[in-house]
Amino acid sequence: MPLLRPGGQSYQGVKRMALAVEMKNITKTFYGMKANDDISFQVEKGEIHALLGENGAGKSTLMNILFGLYQADQGEILIHETPAKISDPQMAIDLGIGMVHQHFMLVDNFTVLENIILGAEPRKRMSIDYNKASKEIETLSNQYGLKINLNSQVRDISIGMQQKVEILKTLYRGADILIFDEPTAVLTPQEIQELTSIMKNLTSEGKTVILITHKLKEILTIANAVTVIRRGKVCDTLRVKDTNEVELAEKMVGRKVTLQLNKDEKEREGLVLSLRDVRAKDNRGLDALHGIDLEVYGGEIVGIAGVDGNGQSELVEVITGLRQAQSGEMILAGNNISGLHTRQIHEKGIAHIPEDRHRLGIVMDMTLSENLVLNSYFKKEFNKRGLLNEKSIKAHARKLIDKFDIRTPSESAKIRALSGGNQQKAVIAREIEGDPKLLIAAQPTRGLDVGAIEFIHRQILNERDEGKAVLLVSFELEEILSLSDRIAVIYEGRIVGIVDPKETTEQELGLLMSGRSARKETVE
C-alpha cells in the first residue's frame, strides 16, 4: 500500500529530519516484570539506528512490539509520523516494516526464489508467475548490491547468503524500515563487512535500518545513532560520532566494565590431549572431519576459530565420546581414549561445557541440585546401593551455588526458572568441580550478557592458570582472540592453520576461516 509521505519540508534543508519510527512511552509487562518501562525511541528516516542492550534488557521486546508480534500495554507508535496500530506482523509489513530475524525463517529445500516470494507469490491465473517474480527480485538485488543466485537451494548456500535471502524477502514485500536482530552473530569478518556495505546501500537509497545488537564495535563502524536500553528503560540516545566503546559499555551494563581481560603469562605444561588424524562423519553420514591433528597442553587455552558448520561440533562430540570417530587416535594424558563411552571419558578427566546448554547441558524439568549432579549422581557421595542421597545432593548444590554465585530461589528450584546466565554458571560449576585435566568449552558465552561473560571468561582463565588444558570453541572471534594462547583455525573439517593471537589480525583469521589460505604461520 502507498505510504503517506510526511510533510516535504522536513526532507531538505530543515534541521529536523523526518522520523521513520517513533515509539512513545511504550510499557510492556510480562508476569509482573516490566520488560519495557516507558520507553520512548525515535529513528530518523535514512539512518542506521542501533539498539544496544544486554540480553533481557528489553530491546527484542520493543522490536517485537514494532513488528506486531506483541502488543504494548501502554504507549503509542508512529510510522512516518502517522499514528499506527500494529496488531500483527502482516500489518507491520503493510506499513513497510520488515524484520530479518536472528534465526532465519527459510525453507531449506526450496530455492532462493521460492523462499523470497513465499506467502506473497505473484499469480498468473492459477499458477505462480515465476518470471515476473525473478525480474522484480533481480531489480532489487542490483539496486542494493545483494548478489545472489536465485535458483540455488537454500540448504546449499552459506549463512551469509541466507541472510541476503532474508533481506531480499523483506525488500520484496516493500519494506522501507528494516529491523536486523543480531545480524552478525553467525557471520565471518568478511561477511560482516559485506553486510555493512549492504546496510549503507539501503540507507543511501532512502531505507531506514534498525540494528539490534550487543556488540559495541559493530555499532561504532555501522550505525549513525545508538539508543542504549538497560533493564527495560532507555538510558540514552547518542550520535555515534560523539561516543566511544567504553562509554557505551558502561551505559549498557550500568557500571564500569573491563573490556580487556587481564591475562597473565603462563608457561605451558605437559601434553594433555593429542589427536592424530581423527576422522568422523556428521549426522547425514557425510565426512565432517578430514583428519584432525591437534595438541593441547596443560596451562594453555587453545581456541578453535571457524565459521559455524565446519566440523567444530563433530570435533567436540568425538573427543567427548558422543560421536564415534571413523579412524584416528586420541590420547588423554597418556591414555588412549578412542572408542570409550562418554562416561568413561568424563571419568578420565575431560569436562565439557556443551555448545547448546538447553539441548545438551541441562534437563529443564529437573531441579538445580539434580542438574548439578547430572554426571556424578552415581558416585558414592550421592548414591548408596541404588538410593539417592538427597541430603548430600542438596549440600553439594548449596556449595556450588555459593562458590559460583548462581542466583536461584533455592537449590530445589527447577533449573527452568533460572536466567540463561545462571543456567550456564550451573553447567560450568558442575564441569569445573570435577577437577578435570581438560576442559572443553564450546560457545561458553553464547547468548549471555556482559556481566556473565566476564565471570565465565574469568573461570576459564582460572582453569588455565591452575595448569588445566582448555579447548575453547567459539564463533566469536573477539572471544577467541582475547582468551586463547594458540588459535587453531578449522575449515571444512581440517585444521588449516595454527596462529599466535598476539601476531594475527581479525583479517587474517577471517581469510583462513573462509578457506583462502593466507601465508601459513605455524607457531609451535
Place this chain on the structure above:
Amino acid sequence: MNFNMKKHNIGVPFVSIILAMLVGAVAMLLAGYNPVSAYASFFDGIFSSPYLMGETIRQVTPLIFTGLAVAFAFRTGLFNIGAEGQFLVGQLAAVAVGIFFKLPFFLHIPLAILAAAIAGGLWGAIPGYLKAKRGVHEVITTIMMNWIAFILTNYLIRTYMKAESERSMDIQPTASISFEWLSDLFQGARIHLGIVIALLFAFLMYFLLWRTKQGFELRAVGSNSLAAKYAGMNVKRNIIKAMFISGALAGLGGASEGLGVYGYMTISSVFPGVGYDGIAVALIGSNTSIGVILGAILFGALTFGAQNMQMASDVPYEIIRIVIAFIIFFIASSDIAKSILGLLRKIPLRSRKGGA
C-alpha cells in the same frame, strides 16, 4: 516431591468433571431423560451400599495398574499404547501358573504374580528394544503388539487350557487372591487383594522415580535424552528398562484380574479396554502416582455407576461414556478449565472491592 499433586493440577480435573457432567446432562435432556434422577441413581450405584463400593473398587483396581503403566512410560518420555496387550499376556501368564502349578499359597501367589510381571514386561520390552536399537516408534509397535497379544492369548487358551465353555480352566485355589473374609466385609462383592497390590505399586513407582539412581536416569532420559547422553547415561538401555517396567505394571493388572476377580481367563472377541482406559487415567492423573489412583477411582466409579444408572433410571450406559469422553476432552484442553478457574478466582475479589 511429586507424590502430592500440585495445587493447580487439582483444579483442572475437578472443573473438567463438573463441565463434563453438565454436557452429559444436556445430552440426557436432548434424549428425553431426567438428568437429576439419572445422576442420583448414578451416585446411588457407586456409594449406596458396601457391596456397591466393593464392586467399584474391583472396577478401579485394574485401571490403577494400567494407569501406572502408561504414566511411568510417559515419565520416561515414551508413549505406551500397549498396556492392553501387556495386560493380556500378564493375565495369561498368571492364570497359566495358577492352573498348572501345585504349590502352597505363599509360593503360588507370588509366583503367578511374578510370571505376569515378567510376561507383561517382556511384551513391553520388545517395542522398547525396537525403539532403542532400530528407532521404530513405540506407538506403532505397541499397537501391533496389542493385536499379537490378543490373538495369541486366545489361541493359547483354546489350545492348551480350554474348559467346557469359551474360557480357560479354573486356577488352583492356592493361587487365588480373592478371599472370603474380604468379600464378606463388602457383602460378597468381588473385591480382592489386587487393590492392595495396586496401591503398593503406586508407591513403588513414586519411590523408584524420585528416590533411586535408576529413577534419576529414567527421568533424565525422559525429559531430555540428549542431555542424558551427554551426561554419560546409556539412553538405549534406559528406554528398554522403562518399557519393561511399564509393561510389567500392566501385566500385574492382568494378574490381579485373573487371580482376583475371575480365577480363569476367557476367550474374548474384544479387547478388555483397560489398557486404553489407562491412557486416559494417566492423563487425568498428570502422570503422578497419586493422580493415577484418583484418576482410576474416577474412571472406575463412572463406569460402574453407569451400569446402575441404566438399570435404575433406564438412561443408557453410553451417556456416561459421553461424560467420560468430555472429562478427557476438558482436561486435554485444560485452557477451558483454567479460564473458568480464573473467573472463579476473580469473583470474590470483585465483590470484596464492591463491599469496600
